[in-house]
Amino acid sequence: MNTLRRILALALKELLAILRDKKSRFVLIGPPIAQLLIFGYAATFDLNDIPLAVYNEDRSAPSRELVARIAGSPHFHLVSIIGRDSQIAPLIDNREALMVLHLGPRFSANLHRGGSGHAQVIIDGRNSNTALLALGYLRAIITDFNIGWAREHGAQRPPATLKIRPWYNENLLSRWFIVPGIVGLLTLVVTTVVTGLSVAREREAGTFDQLLVTPLRPVEILIGKSIPGILIGLIEGSLILIVAVYWFEVPLRGSLGALYLGLFLFLLSAVGIGLMISSLAVTQQQGILGAFLFLVPAVILSGFATPIANMPEVVQQLTWLNPMRYFLVILRGVFLEGDSYGLLLDQYWPMAIIAVATLALAGWLFRHRMN
Amino acid sequence: MNPAAARRMRLTGMIRKESLQILRDPSSIAIAFIMPVVLLLLFGYGVSLDARKVPLAMVVEQPDANSASLVGAFRHSEYFAPRLFTSLQEARQAFDLREVFGIVWLRNNFSNRLLGQGDAPIGVIINGVDANQARITGGYIQGVWQAWLADYARGRGLTPRVPVVLEPRIWFNAAVRSHNFLVPGLIAVIMTLIGAMLTSMVVAREWERGTMEALMVTPIRIDELVIGKLAPYFLLGMGGMLLSVVMALWQFDVPLRGSFWALTATSALFMLVALGMGLLISVVAKNQFVAGQVSIIVTFLPAFILSGFIFSIGSMPEPIQWITHLIPARYYVAILQSLFLAGDIWPIMLGNSAALAVMMVVFLGLARRRFHKRLDA
Incomplete structure (x- = not known):
């Protein structure tokens, strides 16, 4: 007591x-x-409004659609449209853009011919985590685009598809x-x-x-x-x-x-x-x-x-x-x-x-x- | 004696007194030299965002050549350590116990679908609690899957047709090592701690012991007092900084692509800001207790979370982004990450250095003014 x-x-x-x-x-x-x-x-590790610059040498319907899809995503924010190779380095160096999407002049031609269109992206790797995440977002948009393109143009489906489901934090916040x-x-x-x-x-x-x-x-x-x-x-x-x-x-x-x-x-x-x-x-x-x-x-x-x-x-x-x-x-x-x-x-x-x-x-x- | 000579004499006397004090009380030498080494070692190894050997459960309901080749693809990846299970239940158990981070599930009709109509489903469950790790791991799983698809098609003499191929070029950090940006950031965080701690604790002690009053009755001027106090600690801090840079280069293999003199100049500027912050804390706080507590509150966690060292500032909500402008480490982190990985990028260095210079003037100016008030009181 x-x-x-x-x-x-x-x-x-x-x-x-x-x-x-x-x-x-x-x-x-x-x-x-x-x-x-x-x-x-x-x-937060989530990225939104990733500053993006676009260098589109192709300017036909498919490339414009791809750019519109990326720029319209909440993860990306289009900061600049450039027309020359030499403009890429200053944008990335000065951190005005985290990534530059470059579509070459033959992008649509290759796509229509049944080959592959190449989407080159230059990413600022100073923060490797941000770079990997941004790349992941971009990859998801392009995968979507590819599925849509294959469906519209009657291409064959891939032999196996991957479905990733996160548990416990479904939207990965x-x-x-x-x-x-x-x-x-x-x-x-x-x-x-x-x-x-x-x-x-x-x-x-x-x-x-x-x-x-x-x-x-x-x-x-x-x-x-x-x-x-x-x-x-x-x-x-x-x-x-x-x-x-x-x-x-x-x-x-x-x-x-x-x-x-x-x-x-x-x-x-x-x-x-x-x-x-x-x-x-x-x-x-x-x-x-x-x-x-x-x-x-x-x-x-x-x-x-x-x-x-x-x-x-x-x-x-x-x-x-x-x-x-x-x-x-x-x-x-x-x-x-x-x-x-x-x-x-x-x-x-x-x-x-x-x-x-x-x-x-x-x-x-x-x-x-x-x- | 002419005024200039008197001034010089007072100043050298003050610096000498401070230096002797440092030499006789090893605690500040320990803070300046031992702490950066210990902290950088601990954090340099402790803080990493690179997933490797992620434990992954692979459920193969019907083992055959196709499933074996997919399992092999995961086994050969440096990012995964697959464990085989024959049923989803067992895998779920390991998943719940956090023994595996994710489950890759190949159903018994996997091969049939693969060889027949296509679209054979590969179900993947990942633990999403750590969203960042889940995203990165998901990306690696996709990478393995795509490489396997290409291999599989090649094995059957087909050319896989992918409409748009992504060709990433990662500049400045081609191997995407998180150490390369975390270690320079850590230097900024550690130097904030050390700079503020050196002056805040040490000067507050002098107030508490009453020796500051003794100094104030001497003919020394305020400016001389501030400079005399800062100069020895500045040298100590720069020594600790040099040690950290040496460790970053040789212990952690971070490249230094910018020039050494630019690194020295910006680091000196930042050291003055950090010391000024500590000086201000110690002058404002009445005692060591408050000075210590305030230093903890305003240095470590803000420098850790709000400096852009690990969480990118561009993703924070607008009002929080404004707050980050008050954190000196934010500017230094930006400078260091560019200096180490990209080179002397002038627009980044000048802009951030200007902000640091403003903060230095504000901190030292405020500290000086508060000193003055003390004398009047």
């Missing part, structure tokens, strides 16, 4: 310490929401992939910063030693110090979830309970890491720096923007230590794939282990790191 009362008193004191200051209150609420809105819109990721990203940042300073602040002020000589046992201090971080993380996470579902309209198909179990374990491990950093730090500056040095790799190596499967083996093994990688799978699994507890077991237990290990270490450091 006393234990509970002591823990609650400490948790309350911690919460007050964080929320009393107007500036810290603002830092907790303002930037995350602003970042969610900005990043939710900004972080990258927002559906990124926004659930932002839930994890911002929750991690807020929780780590809040807890990363909690011990360091008291050490700097000298009140931590006083705390240690109170009847509170280290375990009770640990729990009391963890509660505010988890509470703030839960509230913040829920807020961001609401925005993701109602503002960005990402479908939430799976079990909300499975999502919250994941969020809770994720917060436990983030709080554990934050407290561990905080107990290692002597000053707040070291606390901030430590939190930062954890956050940057944790975000980059989590699969938030680029897939973990693309990383070299050694780096992939490093990501096993990162709680965010598991939580991202849970978020996307529950949001898009409609997962429930069963399929997510392999994500729950590593986070639980990270949480237990880091919390235990933080508790040990409370007493054994004295200056």
